[in-house]
Amino acid sequence: MHEVMDRLSPSVFAGLLTVNGVLTYANKAALDAIGVRAEDVLGRPFDSTPWWRFSAQSRQHLREAIQAAGRGLTSRFDVPILDRNGRVRTMDFTLQPVYDDNGNVTYMVPSARDITERRQAERELRLTQFAVDHARGAIFQIDADGRVRYANRAACHMLGYSRRDLTGRSLSDIDSTMTEAAWREHLYELKTQGSARLESLARHSDGTLIPIEVTATYIEYEGEPFSFSYVDDLTARRASEERIHYLTRFDGLTRLPNRTALHECLGQAIETAQRDNTFVAVLIAGLDRLGLINDALGHAGGDEVLHATAERLSECVETHAIVARIGGDEFAIMYTADTQQDAEVESWAQRILDAVSEPLRINDQDICVTCSIGSAAYPTDGTDSGELSKNASSALRRAKSRGRNMHQAYAMAAANRDPERLSLETALRGALKRGELSVHYQPRIDVDTGALAGAEALLRWHHPDKGMVPPARFIPIGEETGLIESIGEWVLRTACEQNRLWRKSGLMPGRIGVNLSARQFRQANLALQVMQLLEETGLDAEHLELELTESMLMEDVDAAIATMTCLKEYGVSIALDDFGTGYSGLSYLKRFPIDTLKIDQSFVREITSDPASAAIADAIIAMALRLNLDVIAEGVETPEQSRLLRESGCRQMQGYLFARPVPAEKLTELMRVGVVGKHR
Structure with a gap:
């Protein structure tokens, strides 16, 4: 018998006990597990050996099992032990009686199998099941016949069913558009693509319809296909979108557009x-x-x-x-x-x-x-x-x-008649070559810490005779004549080179935002140009943010999304500038791959005096946070504006309250002394 036990798998421990519970034999696997020699444990009461040292409760179970074996009963229970490396292992322990020819118990056979990995897997499975069941989002498992095989608590709550009533229900009972034919087509699409996202209407148990967004994944388990779906209730989001849509398009006092x-x-x-x-x-x-x-x-x-x-x-x-x-x-x-x-x-x-x-x-x-x-x-x-x-x-x-x-x-x-227009156009054509153009930087401040969170690069033109020409005066001329393409590329290159220089000298200015003109954004190879420029300047893409306006995105939505997606894949951040003043529908926001919303200064300027502007700013901040977007308030000029914006959840601001646009040398000096903007 000893030879048989020694040949057992290394994960199987076995031995022999007298009817009094004294260990007379232990196989090699059992001895190796705890790093002892046979002479160290044989002849000792089994409950005093190192296998049982870890748990007093296990020792008590063993004593009860020895007594039960003496009466001819087999016992089985889990035992934690410390192995030779000091790790806790879980053993599936069994104690069986062995009888003589007269039916009397002559000795006992203790055996154990290492089930540590299995118990860990079972625990992780239970933990996963608990997490899925208690997840805030609604989760469904749909079988190949279009029936609900599983629904977590959130799913039951969303639809107003008990789990018992919801399980086994046909998908067409929940979503009238998901007929048997539609489900087969959907399941085939899932199988070929792996996953899919769609919007639909779910029917509550009381008959009301709920707008939902479904993210479905195809899985096969033991040869059986399933759709594992995460369902988001869009009711609150739609209400928020409608509210913001109204606030951004209607006057709060008169109710007029x-x-x-x-x-x-x-x-x-x-x-x-x-x-x-x-x-x-x-x-x-x-x-x-x-x-x-x-x-x-x-x-x-x-x-x-x-x-x-x-x-x-x-x-x-x-x-x-x-x-x-x-x-x-x-x-x-x-x-x-x-x-x-x-x-x-x-x-x-x-x-x-x-x-x-x-x-x-x-x-x-x-x-x-x-x-x-x-x-x-x-x-x-x-x-x-x-x-x-x-x-x-x-x-x-x-x-x-x-x-x-x-x-x-x-x-x-x-x-x-604009007699100055022609002379400005002529001067602008040579301004870049003559060194009259420069880039200033307006810091963006983290109002919680007062630290520099980034900056916006702003184009300036110092005319030799007219002095500083307002951007609103010369940028439209650049757009109309096409000069903005070469000027815009120069601004982008200058900002990237300056950012790299700052970082090389140990200064951390954050992301630098650069405004793109409509002409630049319409260029078919814009993403490639940006990446080539980043490579040439040595700046990592994560340190660049391109600022776009709503109006330029809406000229060709599909092309805009394609360009932004390509830029995002390269690692460039995208900010939607002057948000709330353009023409984009809120439904486009979730399609646009953006990182940041910038609240237009027209809302910020009137936030303390116009309830409608305050409501719009508050709604934009709430929506941005819900969509996991950064939000920046532009044109903050007073402590009261800053306070109201902070109370709404806005943590990044730029404006004259903190700092005016300054040349690169001045911002370098401010960063070195550690004071960029006044913390409000």
Whole structure:
């Protein structure tokens, strides 16, 4: 018998005990496991040997097992032991009695098998099952027949079923679009692609529909196919998107469309007019002397005037017209007509003048309000929404300067003269070669620590005669002439080289953000150009952030996503600049592979005085955090703005409160002394 036991697997321990529990034999595997010799343990009570030293509870179990074996009973239980290396091993221990010919117990055979790995695997499996069952997200396991084989607690809660009721239920009971044929097609797609993501509507047990996003993975277990699906309830996200969509496109006081919404409608109307050869007009009405009313009645009284004016404008315009509030005291009205002859701009303007000038009853006082109107028409006064709005505003200023309470149409020939434009264009063409252009850096501050979190590279032009030329004056010229492509590449190269120099000298400026122009972004080989430039300058891609605007992304969404995805794969970060002022739908945000949202300074500027701007900023921050995006507030100028933004969860800011844009040498000096921006 000893020979048989010695030949057992190294993981099987075996021995012999007397009826009194004294060890008379132990096989080699048992001795080697704890590093002892036979003479050290044989002849001793089994419960006093090193195998049982680790656990007093196990020793008690052994004594009970020896007594039971004496009565002819077999015992089996798990035993922890310390092996020769001091590691705890788990043994599946069995004690069996052996009988003589008369049926009496003559000795006992203890045996044990090392099950450490198996118990660990079982524990990990239980832990995984517990984690899946208690996960916050809804998780389903669907079999090949389209039936629920497993649903965790979150899934049951989301659909309003008990696990017992949900298990075995057909997928078509939960999602009406997932018919038997649709499920087979979906499962085939999963098998070929490995995974898939889709949006659908799930049916709650009470019949209500829940918008969901499903991320499904194909698995096979013991030859049987399954779909393992993570399901996200989109109800809260959709509500947040709708709220932000409303806040970014409608005025909170008057409930009218805002400037952003007007530009969308105006752009669509111009596209239709270009196709159908029709007519579009924009009238901008500015209230005269609203400041005097605010002084006399307070801002609450001024708000009542604005609200009443909005109602009057909405009532007096034609049904096909759109009324929007585009500024503090300015409203815009967009009209369309089949032909220019059908357009009665003067008649429309007079109707507005008459409606607004009717006395208002505010705080038991009769208030007389008038307005001035400027108008511009497509195609004579402009060919896009921006140009029409700009020219209508120009005409409004002319109306106010001529005495107010009147209408002024835009006179394109007179207003379009810009004697400085040509000379600026000529000078800009040689500015780069003459060294007149430079890059300044505006620090981005972590407001929790006051540390530098990064910086934005900003182009500056010092004209030899005119001094500093505002970027808003020369950048549009660069865009129109195409000069911005070479200038933009120079800015990008300069910022990358400077960042590398800073890092080489031991300074850590964070990511440097560089604004791309629309022309640059439309270049088919942009991603390749950026990577070549990074290679040439020696800067790691992770230290570069490219800032894009919503409008340039919306020109060709699919191409924009492809370019951004390629840049992201290289390791370059993407920031969406001036967020909230462009035209992108919020549904595009999850498609755009971006890292950072930058809140436009127009919202930040009014965050302390305009509840709508504060609500928009708060909603943008909340949405960015929910999408795991960084969020940066631009144009922070006062401690109160900083405080409100911090309370909303914004941790990175830039603006004059912390630091103005400075040359590279100045920022180098500030980093070396350890003070970049004032910590608020």
